[in-house]
Amino acid sequence: MTWQSIRISRFGGPEVLELVEQPTIPAPGPGEVRIKVLAAGTGFTDSFIRRGRYPDFKGKLPFTPGYDLVGIIDKTGPGVTARREGELVADLCVVGGYTQYAIRPARLLVPVPVGLDPAEAVCIPLAYLTAFQMLTRACSLPRGATILVIGASGSVGTAFLDLARHLGLTAIGTCSARNMAAVERFGATAVDRRAGDFVTRVQDLTAGRHAVGRNDGAGVDAAFDAMGGGHFAPTFACLKAGGMLVGYGSQTMAVGGEGLLSAGLGLARLKLWGAVPWLFGGRHAAWYSITDRRLTHPDEFTADMATLFGLLRDGAIHPVVIDRLPLAAAREVHARIDAGGLGGKIVLLPWSTS
Numbered sequence: 001m002t003w004q005s006i007r008i009s010r011f012g013g014p015e016v017l018e019l020v021e022q023p024t025i026p027a028p029g030p031g032e033v034r035i036k037v038l039a040a041g042t043g044f045t046d047s048f049i050r051r052g053r054y055p056d057f058k059g060k061l062p063f064t065p066g067y068d069l070v071g072i073i074d075k076t077g078p079g080v081t082a083r084r085e086g087e088l089v090a091d092l093c094v095v096g097g098y099t100q101y102a103i104r105p106a107r108l109l110v111p112v113p114v115g116l117d118p119a120e121a122v123c124i125p126l127a128y129l130t131a132f133q134m135l136t137r138a139c140s141l142p143r144g145a146t147i148l149v150i151g152a153s154g155s156v157g158t159a160f161l162d163l164a165r166h167l168g169l170t171a172i173g174t175c176s177a178r179n180m181a182a183v184e185r186f187g188a189t190a191v192d193r194r195a196g197d198f199v200t201r202v203q204d205l206t207a208g209r210h211a212v213g214r215n216d217g218a219g220v221d222a223a224f225d226a227m228g229g230g231h232f233a234p235t236f237a238c239l240k241a242g243g244m245l246v247g248y249g250s251q252t253m254a255v256g257g258e259g260l261l262s263a264g265l266g267l268a269r270l271k272l273w274g275a276v277p278w279l280f281g282g283r284h285a286a287w288y289s290i291t292d293r294r295l296t297h298p299d300e301f302t303a304d305m306a307t308l309f310g311l312l313r314d315g316a317i318h319p320v321v322i323d324r325l326p327l328a329a330a331r332e333v334h335a336r337i338d339a340g341g342l343g344g345k346i347v348l349l350p351w352s353t354s
């Protein structure tokens with residue numbers, strides 16, 4: 001029996017995603033399991049990797065893309081005792097998700113409660129965990145605090161808004177005009193990122209209805225920005241005294257909107273704001289990376305995933321799955337991701353044919 005996966009043999013546009021038929025089903029080695037993948041998440045980071053610009057993964061070619069997956073353990077390899085065949089698991093694999101079968105180290109897998117929709121569950125490992133750890137690990141925000149989410153209509157952005165609502169935070173989100181409804185459905189205030197200066201708009205919104213421009217009370221408690229580079233400075237300007245900016249991406253550089261130097265300067269600014277906050281009215285900043293955090297805090301990774309799957313099982317959070325498509329649609333999916341502003345996540349269902 002043949003099986004299917006997506007392969008990238010050179011970096012580039014969506015056209016480099018190829019659907020391939022594999023002749024033999026691989027066997028897991030020591031410490032590994034074979035997973036029958038039920039749902040593979042897609043998102044901007046997959047596009048970043050496909051372009052060959054992602055700092056944490058540059059090859060080796062060929063490889064199968066796909067940052068996260070949910071599936072059933074089909075076979076355990078020698079020495080695997082903590083996981084069992086038939087168990088539903090999630091994996092933040094970075095690459096390797098767009099496939100019917102994945103061979104993965106057993107120690108990195110997280111159990112998924114039985115009965116969850118795999119397409120909703122696969123929104124947890126990358127999108128929701130990223131937002132959750134920034135809201136609860138990178139920052140300490142009391143109920144009622146106000147946050148600013150840049151790119152609020154995306155996979156991570158909608159996860160931020162959903163979790164903010166759950167945590168009792170007030171959210172403001174920037175997005176394109178066509179995505180304002182996607183942001184407002186979470187109870188957040190949408191700011192059209194192309195209609196004037198978003199910094200003034202955020203300052204006005206937080207200073208109160210009648211205030212104009214900046215005053216001492218204006219600004220948000222925390223802001224989250226994955227555009228990076230030159231975008232960090234205006235986002236930092238939206239903070240109130242003592243507020244925190246968390247930078248977590250270089251999306252503008254990834255799409256060719258600015259160079260490596262500009263992205264590097266953005267990171268240098270982030271470091272400066274983090275090192276000497278007293279020079280900036282107590283406003284400070286930090287960088288967040290889900291893969292770095294998993295390496296340095298593996299226990300948090302497991303605990304936070306379990307918390308999020310519990311919230312999903314209890315109906316406390318509501319991931320936005322905008323489409324469920326077969327592997328054969330991978331090119332189309334990446335073209336849509338590259339066009340931007342999806343309003344949620346597209347999930348690949350590797351065993352579906354239509």
Ligand SMILES: NC(=O)c1ccc[n+]([C@@H]2O[C@H](COP(=O)([O-])OP(=O)(O)OC[C@H]3O[C@@H](n4cnc5c(N)ncnc54)[C@H](OP(=O)(O)O)[C@@H]3O)[C@@H](O)[C@H]2O)c1
Pocket residue numbers: 042043044045048126127130150151152153154155156157174175176177179193226227248249250251252288289290291337340341342343344
């Ligand atoms: N550091 C980490 O651990 C980590 C983890 C996960 C993801 N990420 C990064 O987080 C970012 C978001 O990922 P995602 O999967 O949510 O992507 P996504 O679904 O494509 O969402 C990004 C959103 O940003 C908005 N946007 C595009 N260009 C913009 C610009 N120039 N200025 C402001 N907003 C813009 C788009 O919405 P509108 O068109 O509506 O504005 C889009 O919905 C990516 O850069 C990804 O690499 C980092």
